[in-house]
Amino acid sequence: DAGITQSPRHKVTETGTPVTLRCHQTENHRYMYWYRQDPGHGLRLIHYSYGVKDTDKGEVSDGYSVSRSKTEDFLLTLESATSSQTSVYFCAIKQGELSKTQYFGPGTRLLVL
């Protein structure tokens, strides 16, 4: 357990509404990641952060934005949710600069109607 929580754990929303998912960690890790998991695709990187206010895009970043104003919180925002963003979202941290190992939060299941 790397002290990672995600909120909410489940959310149902309507197309066109904004949605923000929160990832919170308690162990002061520098690197944080957002992935989405869809059937037949495994996990794919959306955005990542390498420090406060330092973020960059991943493989599937279109339609998503992120913010990191504090070390412990990494927010993922869907500005205007679409049905294609129905997915399970995982936050992860990288434990240490050299470890390369990522540990995951429990996931958020998002349904966009």
Add this chain to the structure above:
Amino acid sequence: AQTVTQSQPEMSVQEAETVTLSCTYDTSESDYYLFWYKQPPSRQMILVIRQEAYKQQNATENRFSVNFQKAAKSFSLKISDSQLGDAAMYFCASEGADYGGSQGNLIFGKGTKLSVKP
């Protein structure tokens, strides 16, 4: 782009038997890390084992071991003495270099669903 391929969508094993899950990957890096993650029905992603590419010795963690063939870019997971609790999706992952280089995101395969028969 980097890819990770798991060619077995589903596998089945008898309790107490041994099963091997296959994974191949593609990378241009000379030093990298490889991982196997387990995802039970709870959806939690759990690290099973990791391998550093520069190490010749195959990694082991209790009943889990890997067969790492660097030249062939193959990284299979062997589960010995299978238990009912091993039933899960298993994902192979490599350290990615496409996004951020040293930032170390992971590239995942599509997963293998393992069933364990009592």
